[in-house]
Structure formats: C-alpha cells, structure tokens
Amino acid sequence: MGAQKKGGARVSDDTEEQTRQRLQAILLADSFTTKFRPVTLERPKVLLPLANVPMIDYTLAWLESAGIEEVFVFCCAHSTQITDYLQTSSEQQSHPNLLVRTIESHRSISAGDALRYIYEQQTETSQIQGDFVLVSGDTVSNMPLADLIREHRERKKKDEKAIMTMVIKKSKPSPMTRQSRLGTDELFVAVDPVTKQLLHYEVDHVRGSVCLDKALMESNPSVMICNDMQDCYIDVCSPEVLSLFEDNFDYQHLRRDFFKGVLGDDIMGYKIFTHEIGSSYASRVDNFRSYDTVSKDIIQRWTYPYVPDVNFSGNRPLKVGRQGVYKASDVVQSRSADVGACSVVGYGTKIGNGGRVLNSVIGNGCCIGADVVIEGSYVWDNVVIEDGCEIRNAIVCDGVRIRAGAVLQPGVVLSFKVVVGRGFVVPAYSKVSLLQQPMKEDSDEELEYADSSSGTADRLSGLSLEMESKGSELGPDGVGYIWEVCEGAHDEEWKHSVAPIPEDKLAEIIQAMEDDDTEDEIVPRKSEELKSDVDSVNTDVNDPGDDYGYFEREVEGTFLRAVEEGIKVELGILEINSLRLSYNMESADCAGAIFYAMMKLAVDTPHSSLRELSENASSIIAKWKGLLGNYVKHTDEQIEVIMKFEEMCQETARELSPLFAQILQVLYDKEVVQEDAILRWAEEKAGADEADKVYLQQCEAFIQWLKEASEEEDEEEEED
C-alpha cells in the first residue's frame, strides 16, 4: 500500500521528488549461508577481516563514496556484534557522510525474509523512499553508483515495469578460471544486446545445455548468452521489489527464487535489466575461495582506493613497499626473516628468525616464531605461531595458537582460539573449531547465527577447559574439533577452499568438459539421423507420436509413484486424467500407456523364472485393474491394450512374449478385456502376415475356448 501511495505522489511532482530523494541502500549483513562455517559460528561474516579490515567497512566506505546517504544494515546472525561494531565506528566518525541505521531481526532465514521484514518495517516508518541499492555486506567494490542509479531511474520513468538493474562484470577470459576463480557455480545469463534486459538467468551445473524458451526467441530477434560474466550481487531496485517479496512469501533467494519468479511471469511483466561494468571492481566474498581471490585483488590494488595503505574507514593505513608488500610501521621483523611479494603484515606483529611469508596476510599482534613458513595464507589477529611451523593456503582465525613444528596442509581453516598440538599435521581441507559440528545439518534453514555472542563465549571457555583435560583431535596439547565434511559437500570442498585447485581436480574439470561435450553429442545426432532418414513429411506426422512418447513416460512415472507410495486407485485415475487432458490424449491411449507401465513394472521387478514373472504380472494386474479398468470400458480400448501388449512383446519387453497367452487370460479373468475384444482382435489379426501372427497362434487354444464358450452361451440362450 505504501508503495502505491508513493507512486501516486511521484507522478504529481516527479522532478522535485527526484532531486530531493535521498540515495538509500539496503545492506544485508548476513549471507544466509553456511559457507564460512565454522568461523561464522562465532563471528558474523561481515566482520571477518579482508586484508585486516572487516568486510563491512569496504562495503560501507564504497557506498559512502558512491554518494549513498543512508544505509539500512540488516543484521540477523550475531546482530549484537554487528550493531556494536557499527556503533563504535560511528562514534569514531569513520563514515561521516553516511547515515547508518540498523534493522535487526532474528527470525529471518533468507534474503527474502529480510526484505519482507524491511518492507513491514517500512510501512510503519516509511524508511525506504524510492529506488534503493541492494547489496550484501561482503561486497568489495569501487564502482560509481550515481550513473547506474540515474540509468535505472530514467529507464523506470519510461517503463514502469523496469524494477531492477543488476550489475554484472566480465570475468577472467579463460574458460577454466571463469568457473573456479570465485568458487561459485557457472553462471549463464541471456541478455538483450540492445536494451540490456535480462532474459534468462541460470546457475546450474548439472545440465549440459542452456535451454531458451521458444517464446523468448520469437519475441527477441537477438539474444546474447554470456558465460563469461559474474554476478556482482549489486542491484538497484525500485520499491516494487520489496512489495514483490512481500506478495510472494515463498521467495527466499534473491536470484534463485526472485529472478525465476520475475522472468517466468508474463502477467506482471516486470523486467530486470543488467549493467555491465568495465573498468571498476566489484565482487562478493561468497566462500573461502572468493575470500582468497578478493584478498589478492585488494593487495594488487584492483580495488583502489580501498587498499591497505589508505585509510578509508578508520583503519590504520599500512606502508606499502615494493612488490606489493604492506607492512605496519611497528612490525618487528628479524633480519633473517623474509616477507615476500604480495603480503600484508599488521600492527604489533613479530616475525622471528628465518621466517618466510609469501602471498599472505598477517593480522595485528601476531607472534611468529623462528623458521616459520607461511604461504598463501590468511592469519588474523593475535595468532601465535611457534617455531618451525609450516602453513600453506590456510585461514587462521584470531587467537589461534599453533605449537612448534605443526603443519597446516592446504585448505585448512582454523577457527577462533583453536590450538594445534606440537608437530601435529592438520590434514588438507579440514575445518577446525572449538565448537562441535552441529549435528543436524539443516540445509534449508542455513542459520549463521548462534546464540548471543556472550553466551557463545561462556560456552567456549568452559569447553576449552574440558577439551584440554581430555586431549583432542589436534594432538596431545591441541584444542579443537576437526569437523567432518558432510556428504555431498565433499566434492565442493576443493572448489570453495583457499587452496589452489589441485592438479587432479583440474584434470577432472577438463575431463568433465569433454564428457559434457560427448554426452550432448549423442542426443542431437540421433534425432538428426532419424530426421534425415525418414522423409520430412513423416516428421510432421511423427510429432504426435513424439507427444505420445512423452505422455507414455509421464504415465509410467505416475504409475510407479502410485505403486511406491501406495496411492489409491481413485487418486491415480485423477492424476492420469489430468495428464490425459494436458497431452490431449484419448482414453485408449491412456489404457495403452497404463498397461505398458504395468507390464514394465512386472518385467523390472526382480524375478528368476518365467513363472515368477507371470505371477508378478498377474498380481500387478489384479492390484491395479481398477486403474486400467477405468480406461478400457469400450471394446476399442480393450483392443488397444491387446495391441500394445503385442507390440511390447515384440519390441521392448521380449521376456513377456512366451507369457502372452497366459497374461491375456489373466486380463480376461480379471475382466479387463472382454471376449468381444479378444475375438475381434483375433479376427483382425487373422488377415495379417505370418510374422505378425505369432501371438495369435500362441493363444489359439484360448481363443478357441472363448469361441466355444460364446457359442454355448448362444445355444443356451436359444434354448431359453
């Protein structure tokens, strides 16, 4: 309602409104995923440091410099930590031109919930006044927003339905790195090359091909499908977006649900547009791999001015040296220690003799012993690393202690205050936390938030005591649980970790690419040859046949489901009727398809002998004759069933062919087919080729008996 009111107002004094409309943004300080676990059990993701500055500061500093005046920070998990942090940073005046308001909700479990919550709040206090920028708190960018917002507004003025503009960015050109650089799934977007309207959005790595609806092709003479784009998750939205989320309470994910809903909905006709950025930077920290990628981008200054040697949000700038080495002024570094290229070392950190740091970020107040090797790793604040440790491609959170001689293999994540025992080797890709892995993995409700932070701390202290007494999985003097990788996620582990992709996985990707290719190859070629074989006149005729094929498969699926779930016959009839209507089939077709499904089930049920098979078949017929019987009320339909049976015996289910007569008798006994149908079938077949008569001959005796029986009946009738 609020949106409508505002819409009315805007029409009346459009330009005026535009000029005084404040630029607003919604920042989701919760990603509603579990990708950063176990770290995010104790600290919200937006407060995790990227090159020693919390992520949210990058986002806020960028929004501020891009001219946003008011930002609503939506917090959910660890909301107190976030509000406290924002409180202190506002006291320090780190974002003087940005009004930061926080919205807290603990019930939201998805971005959709968050936006609904904001919408509800909004109607009370009317906070969101017009178009707003929607970003998540883990965005690192330096793109200008003013032009984008202007572009969006102008488009909106011309076309009421253009409710959203999303930002996309070209990813690196190689087909290999495109999908692996940020650890996200492959993205396929289809865009109108002229208007830049988004036509199709697909993040799906299962299917081998992108399918564009034919209606789409009819309405657009030209469509650009891109695989080399990454979604920056920066959206300029009109207020309608919020109300859409309110109306569709099942929208959860911004892309998966919302885009699908909007793009698939012709009735409302809302449109989403894309904006491609060229020279500026925008990326989202979505998982450990993008954490690694974005950190490196920051060190290599792609994100300028948001780099470690610039104070952009109250952070203490570091000094930049050659080869991208950033060092705090008070770092105590032994003469023999070597800090190599692309590294960041924070305030109050000491590096002992012979230490080697390369491509790594080391936080504030760390103490690194002698002969320690740190490569490609992220060591946060107040970490103690004792002599002789080796750390490669790992993330080490605040307060961790790594005892002498321990080794972290690539991809390890050590959460807060974990202690790694002396000489212990932490296996690759393990995630270690003081907290036990939550038993119940509720993948739908991906809750990042634990209890309030103080509670967690209490529990932690108690826990660490307990742990120390009984020893741990991290060596005799270590503290922490090694989390088990949950099933399914195992394959993803390498994809999302900070470690470089291992050789064998690369090989696998290549292999997958090849396989992909070959798999697809088979399908079209088959149809190709079919097509060129049969005369093209036939293809037209074949079309309904094809339809029938689909229909048959659908019926089979329905039937199997009915069998598995024990659905009642009446419900089965309902379902099949609806299929029949949607495929525009005759009831004879239904009868054929159901019978086919039944016989197929019989054949597929394990059996060792023909007798068993025949028993299977009879029991299935006995059980489901109600279903079949609904479609075989007329003789024609019954004949159809017999013909279908014959066809099956010849083609798809040869096993049944010796049982033809038996099963026909069963069908007769169960009153599925009546003697009229059988006799007429026999008559029709009598004139056929010898080859076609195999089954007729098989049941000659039965037919003979039927004939006699009917004659007798006739005679009896005559006698009466």
Added chain:
Amino acid sequence: MDFQVVILAGGFSSNLQPLVSKEVPKALLPVANRPVLSYVLDLLESSNLKDLIVVVEGEDAALKVGGWISSACVDRLHVEVAAVAENVGTAGALRAIAHHLTAKDILIVSGDIVSDVSPGAVAATHRRHDASVTAMLCAEPVSGPSESGVASGKDKTKKPACYDIIGLDSSKQFLLHIATGVEIKKDTRIKKSILRAAGKMEIRSDLMDSHIYAFKRSVLQKVLDQKPTFRSLKEDVLPYLVRTQLRSEVFPDEKTVEDNGKNNMQNNELVLSQILSNASLPSFHQVYESFLNSRKTHKCCVYIADESKYCVRLNSIQAYMDVNRDVIGDANHLSGYSFSAHHNIVHPSAELGSKTTVGPHCMLGEGSQVGDKCSVKRSVIGRHCRIGSNVKVVNSVVMDHATIGDGCSIQGSVICSNAQLQERVSLRDCQVEAGYVVYAGGEHKGETFARK
C-alpha cells in the same frame, strides 16, 4: 582464387508448381524476363568466379539448362553442367559430383538466389579464417520469410515458412549454433561446452542462412563420406559441422597427409591468417585446443551481408512473386536493365493501345501488344504477349507468349508462357500453368490451374 563453384540449380521443384514444367525447370524460370540462373551467373562473374559446375536434378532438366547456358554465356564463363538423380538432396547431389571437385575450397551457391551480395566476399572471409565452412547470412527478406526450410526446395514437401536460429560469437565471425527446419519450433538448446569456450553467444532469429557456403573440400568430402545419411547441406552437414567444431572428426587424417609436404606452407598460412584477421588474441578455438590438447577444432565462420543488400531465394510461389516485384522495383539494380523516367521498362517494340497506362515498377517485354484502356501496375509482362482491351494487370507476372482476352482482371497471379485467358476472366492470387486455357467469364480466387 583457387575456388571451384558449385551451383545447385535444382530440377522441377514441386514447390513451384505449376510455374515449373517439363519445358521450364526451376533454374530457367524467368525473373523480370531473364532466367533466375542468369542472376547467379552474373553475380559469380562479378566476383570473378568463372569456373563453375551447375548441378541439375534429372537428365531432362540438365539438357534444358545446359542448352540455355551454352547459348547464353559460354563465351564468358567456363561452365560444366552435371546431372544428378532427382531427390537426392543437396548433400546427395554433391556426393554424386564429388569426383569433379579438385580445388582446395568449394563455393556452393544455390541456383535460385537473386542477390547482390558478393560471393567473393564470402570466399575471402573463408580464406582469412582458414575455416572449414563459411556460411553467408543475410537479414530476413522484408516481404516476410520466404525460406521454406527445405534445402533448395528440392525435397518434395511444403513446410510453413520459418526462420533460422543462429548463434554467433561476440565478434560475429564464427558460427556457434544453428537450428533450421523443424528445430525452430522447439525451445532452443545450447550446449554449455561451446558457451564455455566462446564466453558469449549472440542468438539471432532475424538472420537467415542464404544458402551460399564455402567449404574446405577435404572437410566436405569427409563429412559426405562419413555420414551417408546426410541429405541436406543446410539441415545436416552445416549443423553437424557447427556442432562438432570443438571436437572435430574431420581433421586428423587430412592433417597427417598434408603435414608431410606442406608443413611449412601451413605454418605460413596460419601466420598469414592471423595477421589478416587482426588477431592479436587467438580465437577461442585455439584457446580451447590449448586446454584440451587431445582435441582438434575446426572453424565455422559466417559472412553477414549488409542489411542494405538484397538476397532472396526463389523457392516458393510467394518468393517468385516477391522477387519479380523487387527486381523491377526496389532492387532494380539487379535486373541489369535501364529504367525509364517512369521507373518502368517498356521495350521499344512493344505496342500499347490508346489510353493504356503502364505504371512505375512495370516491365513490358519485346514485341508484346497491349490493347486499349488497359492498366498495368507493378507487373512483369513477358515477350510477345498479346493482351486485349480493358485489361487490368496488377502485381502479377505474365510470361512470354501468353494471351489475355478483353476485359480480364489479373491480380497477384502468375500466368505462365503460352497460357491463354479468354474474355472477362478475373483472377486473384492464382497460378496458371504453361499452355493452359482459362475459359471466358470465370472468376477465380487463390486457384491453381494445371492439367492433371
């Protein structure tokens, strides 16, 4: 240029009945009083392509076409006429004449094209990219789709008009996807592997394949040998090559053969082709090959004709009408005639009765007579036609030696040669077969007159 040109001139196409007949095969159908084949020959000649093989379906048709060629242009061009069996499809026709093909590259042109797009440019594009196949694409004709979806209209079917769906890379040089014929009516499925390799693909439904192709001979012959079921270039061979461009099956043998002797030369050619295509970046094919070194790729290129160019295939009656209208109308530079100040051509020997008007965009052939008070608008009238008085001819084609009686009215129709319309016949959207007599006073709409 080491290019051999194959013109697929068809036979007695059923799509164009009753316009074509035993006397007039498709290639000789008059467009503005010249056989359609002459447009193709002129076009090729303008690109200096003079080594031609004209493939005609059926012996009879081949004789007719051969006769015309020898009378018309034997002095200018080196033309061979080859007859193939009827209904073998375009691929089948090429299979039949494969032994004639010797050049490194083959240019294949459909014999029913009326166009001003330079085939030389297609050939040059082909050479520049060292492509396996290059297809020429042009914008959909303005008059609506005349594409029948059937290769060169030879297959004995009539299908509703449809467009091609074509996928191009971002530089608009490579063909990444093509769907023709019945596939158009389905949802478009695009393989992710090719999207991955190319990064971007632009899918166009406003372009159509105009049936001018340049093939590498070795590739073409390999495909024809390997896939005996392929019938049509457009529907089978081209889609196959496009589909398999990242996993080529047409190369390995050829490479080994050629590598022995011509290694150096090939390298040179490669360098040359890169220089020519301004390729500071390797094409995505090369990038892809470097990742998967077991793979061979081949390139499928496109030449996209400028939108201002004219290109229509004469493969339906509608297209025949359109082409005739355009050649004396909007695209009159194709006709090779010089137009009068009234934008029409009236042969000096034609006789016009009193108060007869011949409007703009009309053509009146040699020795034709038009009676009094007639009106001819946007129509082509052939040679030695006799048209009575009070006759209206609008948007129609009247072929040579036709006789039209007094008081006839002809709209949107085709009257074939030697046909006779008696008095007061009114035809609208009709076709009259050669030599047919339409009796006096009939009023017909949308009919086809032919002897069964």
